[in-house]
Amino acid sequence: MIYVYVLATIAAVVIVERTRSRRVKLAILAALALTLAIVPFVDRTDATFNVLADAGVFVMLALGLNIVVGYAGLLDLGYAAFFAIGAYAYGILASPQFGVHLPFWAILFIAAACAGLAGIVLGAPTLRLHGDYLAIVTLGFGEIVPQVFQNTQAVGGPNGIAALDVPSALGHSFGTAAVPYYFVTLGGIALVAWVARNLGRSRLGRAWMAIREDELAAKHMGIDTTRTKLAAFAIGASFSGLGGVIFAAKLGLVSPDLFQFQVSVLILSMLVLGGMGSLIGVVVGSLVLSLLNSALLPNINAVIASTLHVNVDLTNYHFLIYGVILVAIMLFRPEGFLPNRERRAELHAAAITETSS
Amino acid sequence: MTALLSIDGVSKSFGAVCALSGVDLSVDAGSIFAIIGPNGAGKSTLFNAITGIYTLDSGTIAFDGRRIDGLPTFVIARRGIARTFQNLRLFGFLSAIDNVLIGEHARMRGTLVDSLLGTPRARAQERAARERARAWLDFVGLNDVGEQFARNLSYGAQRRLEIARALASQPRLLLLDEPAAGLNPTEKRELADLVRAIRDRGVTVVLIEHDMGLVMSLCERIAVLDHGEKIAQGAPAEIRANPAVIEAYLGAPA
Ligand SMILES: Nc1ncnc2c1ncn2[C@@H]1O[C@H](COP(=O)(O)OP(=O)(O)OP(=O)(O)O)[C@@H](O)[C@H]1O
Ligand SMILES: [Mg+2]
Numbered sequence: 001m002i003y004v005y006v007l008a009t010i011a012a013v014v015i016v017e018r019t020r021s022r023r024v025k026l027a028i029l030a031a032l033a034l035t036l037a038i039v040p041f042v043d044r045t046d047a048t049f050n051v052l053a054d055a056g057v058f059v060m061l062a063l064g065l066n067i068v069v070g071y072a073g074l075l076d077l078g079y080a081a082f083f084a085i086g087a088y089a090y091g092i093l094a095s096p097q098f099g100v101h102l103p104f105w106a107i108l109f110i111a112a113a114c115a116g117l118a119g120i121v122l123g124a125p126t127l128r129l130h131g132d133y134l135a136i137v138t139l140g141f142g143e144i145v146p147q148v149f150q151n152t153q154a155v156g157g158p159n160g161i162a163a164l165d166v167p168s169a170l171g172h173s174f175g176t177a178a179v180p181y182y183f184v185t186l187g188g189i190a191l192v193a194w195v196a197r198n199l200g201r202s203r204l205g206r207a208w209m210a211i212r213e214d215e216l217a218a219k220h221m222g223i224d225t226t227r228t229k230l231a232a233f234a235i236g237a238s239f240s241g242l243g244g245v246i247f248a249a250k251l252g253l254v255s256p257d258l259f260q261f262q263v264s265v266l267i268l269s270m271l272v273l274g275g276m277g278s279l280i281g282v283v284v285g286s287l288v289l290s291l292l293n294s295a296l297l298p299n300i301n302a303v304i305a306s307t308l309h310v311n312v313d314l315t316n317y318h319f320l321i322y323g324v325i326l327v328a329i330m331l332f333r334p335e336g337f338l339p340n341r342e343r344r345a346e347l348h349a350a351a352i353t354e355t356s357s
Numbered sequence: 358m359t360a361l362l363s364i365d366g367v368s369k370s371f372g373a374v375c376a377l378s379g380v381d382l383s384v385d386a387g388s389i390f391a392i393i394g395p396n397g398a399g400k401s402t403l404f405n406a407i408t409g410i411y412t413l414d415s416g417t418i419a420f421d422g423r424r425i426d427g428l429p430t431f432v433i434a435r436r437g438i439a440r441t442f443q444n445l446r447l448f449g450f451l452s453a454i455d456n457v458l459i460g461e462h463a464r465m466r467g468t469l470v471d472s473l474l475g476t477p478r479a480r481a482q483e484r485a486a487r488e489r490a491r492a493w494l495d496f497v498g499l500n501d502v503g504e505q506f507a508r509n510l511s512y513g514a515q516r517r518l519e520i521a522r523a524l525a526s527q528p529r530l531l532l533l534d535e536p537a538a539g540l541n542p543t544e545k546r547e548l549a550d551l552v553r554a555i556r557d558r559g560v561t562v563v564l565i566e567h568d569m570g571l572v573m574s575l576c577e578r579i580a581v582l583d584h585g586e587k588i589a590q591g592a593p594a595e596i597r598a599n600p601a602v603i604e605a606y607l608g609a610p611a
Contacts, residue, residue: 195473195474197475198472198473198474198475198479201475201483202467202471202472202473202475202479202483203462203465203467203471203472203479203483204467204472205472206455206458206459206462207459209448209451209455209459210448210459210462213448213449213450213451214446214447214448216410216446217442217446217447217448218459219429219430219431220430220431220434220439221431221434221459221463221522221526222431222434222435222463222526223431223462223463224429224431225431231469345450346450
């Protein structure tokens with residue numbers, strides 16, 4: 001069933017992207033929103049919504065990273081750090097550990113602000129660096145943040161923080177079901193995608209693209225490149241902070257090992273798969289990769305076990321499988337599956353010059 | 358007349374290469390001014406010094422009576438100096454109209470909140486900016502190319518687009534680095550008309566150019582650089598008759 005939902009959603013967003021009429025677009029989006037909202041009342045398998053809620057968090061993360069990498073062209077390999085900061089914000093502000101029990105909804109704002117601030121703190125000293133150098137520094141930052149949590153006994157060290165508060169809305173506790181989190185991520189994705197779309201069409205969004213294309217020329221257009229890049233880091237990070245709060249609340253715990261380098265790579269892979277810079281591409285890419293790991297591979301395991309009578313656990317090889325997918329993408333469709341127009345031409349041309357030179 | 362741009366004793370070297378040494382220059386508001394000189398004379402370096410890409414070894418640059426040397430490039434651009442580049446630096450994978458819209462960046466208002474939320478105010482401003490961008494494309498003679506990628510335009514069109522992008526910031530001073538390079542005679546004539554039209558809108562133009570015919574017919578004042586030094590400055594007729602200039606160009610005493 002889960003595949004039906006996801007495929008239908010993907011089909012709907014792709015159609016929205018391809019239609020010109022604004023009315024038709026809005027109609028399809030409204031129908032999609034309505035369907036997604038009704039589904040949990042029809043289909044009561046909690047496992048499905050568990051998987052979808054997790055995937056939803058990753059869609060939010062990917063949309064945030066897309067601001068940094070896709071729009072502004074800044075390669076950030078430590079994006080999971082901001083995810084961790086969001087999650088720990090919830091851990092610290094809604095657990096018995098410190099006896100603080102702020103409401104989930106308030107922490108969403110606080111975490112987005114904290115992560116955004118961390119984005120500025122990381123960005124300020126590093127933005128003079130370009131390309132590979134920036135990537136390496138961000139990679140370091142991505143490693144340091146979980147290490148700091150790991151070595152800080154106050155936040156539980158390697159064990160992290162457990163028994164986090166269960167959020168509630170309008171006086172109703174979320175309880176143990178995944179469906180409330182599914183709704184929260186739906187709302188989160190809608191918000192974040194809407195903001196990202198506004199940004200892409202704004203003065204700020206164009207300034208990011210100018211920097212991505214030619215930083216020196218951008219400066220000559222009166223663009224304050226340092227501030228503009230910081231804005232990308234801060235906004236991208238704040239999306240990730242939101243995702244972190246939802247993730248931590250749903251899991252009921254946070255620990256440093258949840259935010260390793262692999263998470264940053266996974267999110268980046270989602271962008272590459274779907275098409276950097278393209279909202280639709282990023283949403284689809286992140287849905288596909290999330291599902292691959294949490295639903296598709298276990299299902300294939302079961303099929304293999306029942307037909308071939310061998311027990312393999314493909315989820316152990318998921319990075320190998322991502323690797324194969326990414327290499328295939330790079331070879332055959334370097335712009336990703338659903339790229340936007342600018343990035344398609346650019347990434348395609350870049351890949352071709354590189355292979356032919 | 359008042360000097361819009363005054364350059365005083367500007368020097369800049371790269372290692373052993375002295376690209377500019379003690380250059381003085383003063384450009385009157387409302388004029389078309391040419392900088393000429395052999396290859397490697399330091400002409401582009403002078404533009405880069407004006408727009409703040411290089412820090413000067415010595416000397417000062419003032420624009421409209423205020424020092425601009427030492428300021429970051431984006432601040433200088435916002436003060437009202439726009440430029441084109443010798444080797445085109447368009448945003449190649451953005452559409453022509455987006456290139457011009459980016460040129461408008463400094464002229465557009467808008468807070469972060471406007472950008473984040475796509476407020477009605479932001480959208481109205483966006484529409485107006487788009488209108489103006491189209492008008493700039495028309496002004497430089499580029500109709501119907503708005504949606505094409507900048508890099509897919511013909512060479513001549515790219516040169517024009519770069520000028521449109523520079524004009525979109527509504528500068529008071531426009532620096533053109535070899536705008537006629539690679540253009541055919543017809544295109545050069547059109548360029549000369551365009552430059553005059555720009556000046557008639559009140560923009561002061563400084564251009565670097567190798568085509569003497571174009572320079573002599575278009576510009577009111579000319580400065581000649583050679584090996585980083587200004588060897589002459591004056592009206593076209595004076596420059597044509599100046600022995601030092603003839604020597605620099607022919608490599609032998611006249
Ligand atoms: N960034 C740089 N680093 C090192 N040397 C430079 C740099 N920029 C310019 N130069 C040197 O400074 C000198 C002047 O160069 P510049 O580009 O200003 O000449 P130009 O007058 O514009 O010549 P052309 O007509 O060929 O464009 C040259 O010898 C050049 O090699
Ligand atoms: Mg030059």
